[in-house]
Amino acid sequence: MIDRLRSVRTPPHIGILLGLSTGAYAMTLGGVTLLQSISEAALIADRTPAVAAIQILQQQHTVLDQRLARARSAYEQAAAAYASGGTDVATLEASLAELASAVSEIKGSAASLPTSFRLPAISTSVRAIKAPAVHTNTAASGG
Amino acid sequence: MLAVRAGVADGAPDPWAAAGSVASTEPERRSGRALGSPLSLLATKAADLDAAWVAVQAVMGEVDLAMSRFREDSELTRCNRRSPGSVAGVSRPLTRALTQADRAMRVTGGMFDPRVVAALEAVGYVGAAQTGPGPSIATARAAPGRVLHRDGRDGPISLPAPVDLGGIGKGLALRWAADAVVRGGFHAVAPGTGFLIDAGGDIVTVGVPSVGERWRIGIEDPRGGAEPLAVLELSGRAAVATSSIQRLRWDHKGVAAHHLIDPRTGEPGGDGLLAVTVAGPDPAWAEVWSKTLFLEGADGIAHAARRRGLAAWWATEDGRIEMTPAARVRTVWVAGEA
Numbered sequence: 001m002i003d004r005l006r007s008v009r010t011p012p013h014i015g016i017l018l019g020l021s022t023g024a025y026a027m028t029l030g031g032v033t034l035l036q037s038i039s040e041a042a043l044i045a046d047r048t049p050a051v052a053a054i055q056i057l058q059q060q061h062t063v064l065d066q067r068l069a070r071a072r073s074a075y076e077q078a079a080a081a082y083a084s085g086g087t088d089v090a091t092l093e094a095s096l097a098e099l100a101s102a103v104s105e106i107k108g109s110a111a112s113l114p115t116s117f118r119l120p121a122i123s124t125s126v127r128a129i130k131a132p133a134v135h136t137n138t139a140a141s142g143g
Numbered sequence: 144m145l146a147v148r149a150g151v152a153d154g155a156p157d158p159w160a161a162a163g164s165v166a167s168t169e170p171e172r173r174s175g176r177a178l179g180s181p182l183s184l185l186a187t188k189a190a191d192l193d194a195a196w197v198a199v200q201a202v203m204g205e206v207d208l209a210m211s212r213f214r215e216d217s218e219l220t221r222c223n224r225r226s227p228g229s230v231a232g233v234s235r236p237l238t239r240a241l242t243q244a245d246r247a248m249r250v251t252g253g254m255f256d257p258r259v260v261a262a263l264e265a266v267g268y269v270g271a272a273q274t275g276p277g278p279s280i281a282t283a284r285a286a287p288g289r290v291l292h293r294d295g296r297d298g299p300i301s302l303p304a305p306v307d308l309g310g311i312g313k314g315l316a317l318r319w320a321a322d323a324v325v326r327g328g329f330h331a332v333a334p335g336t337g338f339l340i341d342a343g344g345d346i347v348t349v350g351v352p353s354v355g356e357r358w359r360i361g362i363e364d365p366r367g368g369a370e371p372l373a374v375l376e377l378s379g380r381a382a383v384a385t386s387s388i389q390r391l392r393w394d395h396k397g398v399a400a401h402h403l404i405d406p407r408t409g410e411p412g413g414d415g416l417l418a419v420t421v422a423g424p425d426p427a428w429a430e431v432w433s434k435t436l437f438l439e440g441a442d443g444i445a446h447a448a449r450r451r452g453l454a455a456w457w458a459t460e461d462g463r464i465e466m467t468p469a470a471r472v473r474t475v476w477v478a479g480e481a
Contacts, residue, residue, distance in 0.1 A: 131370050131476050132359060135170065135185055135352060138420055139344035139363035140387035 170339070170352045177203035178313050179213065180343025184324075187336040187352065191329055198323040199340055206316035209237040210308040212260070222302050223260065229294075229301035236319075238300065244311050245290035247431040254435045256406035257290060260305040263404055310434055314384060314427030317347040321380070321426075325349060337378075345384045347426045348377050359475070365389040365417035365458050372464040373456055374476040375422065382426035386433040387418035405438045415441025415460050422454040422473055 173196040174183040182203060184196050211217040218237045222230045233241075244257045292301045320340050329338065337350020339358050348358045357378040361371030365387050377383065388401040388411075405412025413419075421433040432453055439447045441459050445467070448455040454469035464477060 129476075131361065131374055131478070134359045134361035134371065134374055135339060136183070136341045136346060137344065137361040137363045137371060138346055138383045138385045140365070140385060140389040140418065 178207050183341045186338035195324045195329045198327050199320045202320040202323050209234050210312035212307050223305035226302040226305045229299040231299040233300045240308050240315050241291045251435045255431050257306040258304040259404040260307050262409040310430045313342050313345050314430035317426035321347045347382045351378045362420050372478050373474050375473045376475050382429045383422045384429035384433045385420040386437040412438040418458045420456045
């Protein structure tokens, strides 16, 4: 039996074929791997500008955020000032109301005054001031 | 020889008006005629007043003989008749006057131009007869260049065109007469003393009339009013000149004409003005500027006078009297503002 088994030997061409197919597979696998790495490198190169742009966008977004924070702060200050001004306006309105009251009182007093009155007569005469005495006159030279 | 000082700056203390050892008195007057106009010397009473008057008359006579356009025997008439030819042996006063007129023409950009004889004669203001055809009005109007040409320092003088030195000649006569009086030793440089020379409305002053006083000059109303239009005060070495059409105005061929010729047009100029008065340190330049400003007319005179910083007063045809800021500080009275 053992001998019979020994007599059944794997033919050499089968071994060669198996070796060749294994080699071809390995080479195919290597080629596929190479192509895939080249493709990925190109993809990385294509995406680099987009990444840089995203980084710039992120920085600008940060700046914008800071500006918005400052604007918010200024707005809050302006709102506080406006609220304070509102108090002043209220004070001014109160003063105007007092003034209106005083004016209406004056109107009442003025109504009791006479509409016209005579001034005392003054007799006088107005003379134009004459030119001062001069040493000589300048006039047409004739030249 | 006594020195003559320049005019006193505005606002500065005036040593001439300061009280001094000389007694204050009313000025004395000497009167006569020269250069076709009334001439008077007004001066503090002094023993040498007559000598001063003789000196003034001598200078005026010399100038008249040298520069009159109306005398047949004057040097200027001789030069004008030879124009554009050259004349040798021209006197020192006429040479100085021609040189001064040439400079005035350049300084005023040609607005003061004594070469307008042809234009003057064309409107009827005729002087001594000229021989030969003389230049046309167009020549007098357009001629560029100089009043005179001279070969070397002492060579013969030639006038490219006949000239009229009437106004500037009178101003120079006043300048030289004042110099002569001071040179003669008149005590005008002492505090509280001085003199004034008036040649037909052009005036030069030296010193003051009396202690604490200044010379008061009235600007005559060119419309003939009895009162002056304004009164100004001067002291020290100062001058006033007026260019006016009050006396030299006539009808020429039915058109109103006068003797102040605009060299740009060759015709009487100064639209809208009756008279222009200018005050300054020198009578010749006061005369030059009064004539130059007159030719600017009512529309341009204010700008021209202020641009030059001149003390100028002007009377317009519509009866107004106007003045520059520099004139205002010298004015003590104005008609209509009293």
